[in-house]
Amino acid sequence: MSEMLRFATAGSVDDGKSTLIGRLLYDSKSIFEDQLEAVERTSEKMGNDYVNLALLTDGLRAEREQGITIDVAYRYFATPHRKFIIADTPGHIQYTRNMVTGASTADLALILVDVRNGVIEQSRRHAYIATLLRIPHIVVCVNKMDLVDYDHDAFEKVKEEFREFAMRLDVPDLSFIPVSALKGDNVVDKSANMPWYEGPSLLTHLESVHTASDRNMVDVRFPVQYVIRPMSDKYHDYRGYAGTVSGGVLKPGDDVVVLPSGFESTIKEINTLEGPVDEAFPPMAVTVRLNDEIDISRGDMICRPNNQPIVTQDVDAMICWMDETAALHPRNKYAIKHSTRAARVMIKDVNYRLDINTGHRDEGATDIKLNEIGRISFRSTVPLFVDEYRRNRATGSFVLIDETTNATVAAGRILGESAH
Amino acid sequence: METMNVWSEESSHIMSYELSHLRELEAESIHIMREVAAEFENPALMFSGGKDSIVMLRLAEKAFFPARIPFPVLHVDTGHNFPEVLEFRDRRVEELGVKLIVAKVQDAIDRGLAQDETGPRASRNRLQIPTLLDAIEKNRFDALFGGARRDEEKARAKERVYSFRDDFGQWDPKGQRPELWNLYNGRTKMGEHIRVFPISNWTELDIWQYIAEDEVDIPSIYYAHKRVVFERDGMLLAESEYVTRMEGEEPFEELVRYRTVGDMTITGAVESDADTVTKIIDEVAATRKTERGATRADDRTSEAAMEDRKKEGYF
Numbered sequence A: 001m002s003e004m005l006r007f008a009t010a011g012s013v014d015d016g017k018s019t020l021i022g023r024l025l026y027d028s029k030s031i032f033e034d035q036l037e038a039v040e041r042t043s044e045k046m047g048n049d050y051v052n053l054a055l056l057t058d059g060l061r062a063e064r065e066q067g068i069t070i071d072v073a074y075r076y077f078a079t080p081h082r083k084f085i086i087a088d089t090p091g092h093i094q095y096t097r098n099m100v101t102g103a104s105t106a107d108l109a110l111i112l113v114d115v116r117n118g119v120i121e122q123s124r125r126h127a128y129i130a131t132l133l134r135i136p137h138i139v140v141c142v143n144k145m146d147l148v149d150y151d152h153d154a155f156e157k158v159k160e161e162f163r164e165f166a167m168r169l170d171v172p173d174l175s176f177i178p179v180s181a182l183k184g185d186n187v188v189d190k191s192a193n194m195p196w197y198e199g200p201s202l203l204t205h206l207e208s209v210h211t212a213s214d215r216n217m218v219d220v221r222f223p224v225q226y227v228i229r230p231m232s233d234k235y236h237d238y239r240g241y242a243g244t245v246s247g248g249v250l251k252p253g254d255d256v257v258v259l260p261s262g263f264e265s266t267i268k269e270i271n272t273l274e275g276p277v278d279e280a281f282p283p284m285a286v287t288v289r290l291n292d293e294i295d296i297s298r299g300d301m302i303c304r305p306n307n308q309p310i311v312t313q314d315v316d317a318m319i320c321w322m323d324e325t326a327a328l329h330p331r332n333k334y335a336i337k338h339s340t341r342a343a344r345v346m347i348k349d350v351n352y353r354l355d356i357n358t359g360h361r362d363e364g365a366t367d368i369k370l371n372e373i374g375r376i377s378f379r380s381t382v383p384l385f386v387d388e389y390r391r392n393r394a395t396g397s398f399v400l401i402d403e404t405t406n407a408t409v410a411a412g413r414i415l416g417e418s419a420h
Numbered sequence B: 001m002e003t004m005n006v007w008s009e010e011s012s013h014i015m016s017y018e019l020s021h022l023r024e025l026e027a028e029s030i031h032i033m034r035e036v037a038a039e040f041e042n043p044a045l046m047f048s049g050g051k052d053s054i055v056m057l058r059l060a061e062k063a064f065f066p067a068r069i070p071f072p073v074l075h076v077d078t079g080h081n082f083p084e085v086l087e088f089r090d091r092r093v094e095e096l097g098v099k100l101i102v103a104k105v106q107d108a109i110d111r112g113l114a115q116d117e118t119g120p121r122a123s124r125n126r127l128q129i130p131t132l133l134d135a136i137e138k139n140r141f142d143a144l145f146g147g148a149r150r151d152e153e154k155a156r157a158k159e160r161v162y163s164f165r166d167d168f169g170q171w172d173p174k175g176q177r178p179e180l181w182n183l184y185n186g187r188t189k190m191g192e193h194i195r196v197f198p199i200s201n202w203t204e205l206d207i208w209q210y211i212a213e214d215e216v217d218i219p220s221i222y223y224a225h226k227r228v229v230f231e232r233d234g235m236l237l238a239e240s241e242y243v244t245r246m247e248g249e250e251p252f253e254e255l256v257r258y259r260t261v262g263d264m265t266i267t268g269a270v271e272s273d274a275d276t277v278t279k280i281i282d283e284v285a286a287t288r289k290t291e292r293g294a295t296r297a298d299d300r301t302s303e304a305a306m307e308d309r310k311k312e313g314y315f
Helices: A017-027 A033-045 A061-066 A093-105 A119-132 A154-166 A202-210 B011-015 B019-041 B053-062 B082-094 B105-110 B130-137 B206-212 B277-286 B291-295 B305-312
Strands: A003-012 A073-078 A085-089 A108-114 A137-143 A173-178 A221-223 A226-228 A240-244 A257-261 A264-271 A285-290 A301-303 A311-323 A333-338 A343-355 A373-386 A397-401 A408-417 B043-046 B073-077 B100-102 B143-145 B162-165 B193-196 B223-233 B233-239 B250-257 B269-271
Touching: A003 A017, A003 A093, A003 A119, A017 A073, A017 A085, A017 A202, A033 A154, A061 A343, A085 A093, A093 A119, A093 A311, A108 A119, A119 A137, A119 A154, A119 B100, A137 A154, A137 A202, A154 A173, A154 B130, A173 A202, A221 A240, A226 B019, A240 B019, A240 B082, A285 B019, A311 A343, A333 A373, A373 A408, B019 B053, B019 B143, B019 B206, B053 B082, B073 B105, B073 B130, B082 B100, B100 B105, B105 B130, B193 B233, B206 B277
Parallel strands: A003 A085, A003 A108, A108 A137, A137 A173, B043 B073, B043 B143, B073 B100, B143 B193
Antiparallel strands: A073 A085, A221 A301, A226 A240, A240 A285, A257 A264, A257 A301, A264 A285, A311 A373, A311 A408, A333 A343, A333 A397, A343 A373, A397 A408, B162 B193, B223 B233, B223 B250, B250 B269
16 A cells, blocks of 8 residues: 555635534644644734634734634644645635646645535535546535534535535545534444444545546556766766656566657666665656667657657646646647657637536636636647646646746646647 | 565555555655755755754655755864764765765854853753855755655654745744645745755654664664763753763763654753664554654753744754
């Protein structure tokens, strides 16, 4: 089982998200005395009746002043079974881009629903974003069960409601857990108050969720990041291609093809400082050496001759727009970063804008604005080596950058090649 | 063919194509360092001699092997260093064959860029900011690696891996660039730069476990040793020529070690008999205080002390 799990939490303070995280950290003994003392002092100063665990994660001055989460906070804890990285993301719609930042690297999304309110607009939006980013596992924590006397029917009602909505989404793994973050029911230990619930506590679930099959171990993709040429006496003719394996398993002796040149060779050696390795797989960072001298530079891709990505300048993609100053329009030009390749693109078409609360597609849309999600097509200055995002997150994702302001303006997932 | 030790020890991981959490963190850090070397004109690695920057330097060595590390090491020197740390710095730089640039707080004071604080609580902590910014400008650095970790402090928990700094070296916590997947935006205009934190996702325990697993060499002051200290604000400060004791602060000898290494005037020691890495790991795993909370006077000035310093250009 994978030793590390990255998960993103979404929800507002009102859903009890910070309380839940505080509870996970506190009950797994990951909060330190001085942190707790500081939170207690501040809670008292702010006139709160109880210790406000949200202060543990809301680290910025502005956040504490306003009592809201503005940006992602990263939290770390470990149990004997696993190490966890929590990306605690803001729930408000105006900080969607920050939620996307935190969720982009997550293996699992934890969505909080208040049992009294059911599946509200915000929960739908969070689930929608999680599925757009194709986070493989979603856990819905139905919270505040203590306020409905731990009623089984209340839990089932919310679960049904969410399932019905999720049917229209592409969710590979969906679980539901009834909890009370404030009282600690089913967070770390199983609750005696809900004998009707037969599943694991949240922490047990997080410790045991199987993520190994989420990585693509089939399609060999090795984007060349940096060319290593020591130019020293000891390594006179050494030439190695450093990078992070984005898919598949590489072994010495394997036949490979290098894109865009199309030259073929075989792997001579896979190198690390500790010595050569027998195989390399995601997400290992290694240096690959080939048996033939061919011209390879950053941005090229090493793959197998019989399994290559789509080589195209015309891309069909879903994007989330993140720029508050300007919207995306057809014919606009941007810089693109895709794996280790940098190029420029021109937007060809806005296909539709997605209403993330209802899933409705507005096909009359002509622009995509801040925090909006839509389907677009673009043409790049040079060919990109892409895979569908659902097949490979690393070769199926990109960001767009405004060349005047240098701001990161869009996050995109590739659907495939678009019509020319 | 020779198989490498790190993975062969964990053969079960090879079979299931999974990395241990340390190797996954290592891969992420190496990826970030290569990305910076490929995309920036003039990067440098900030090295304090502390365990985090030592691990970072080790990761840089791995990222570019068998070539030399393709950027210089920058030390912002307050002049109030532990001598063991300076020795260590010079030895390590020599072994790796990298260039060392030392930016001295004293030079900044002499040139009128900064002014020494006075009194028994005088510290050169804040004076590192103008010294660092001056070194960045003079050397035209466009990227600086820092060994900050997100688990250290709540403002750091919010910071991106690529942290953009404007012409004045300022961090704008409310206007950070979105950062997605492992696609980092390193674009800057003239005079701006990026602070890059390749070990953002490591915890204090990860660092120690890595030091143990990779047998990384660290300065002796991290291990338990006898030292003359005095107590101030619940911390044990080392008796040295740089600190003036106040009334009632009597020196005494104690068995201590350091959890963090900074300026001698503000870094507190902790009582400890941990004289091996294994013992330190046990101690860290059982501790109930954060390392900065236990040992750093600079974070105690206010609730947002770190955020405020970072906005001005601090590490």
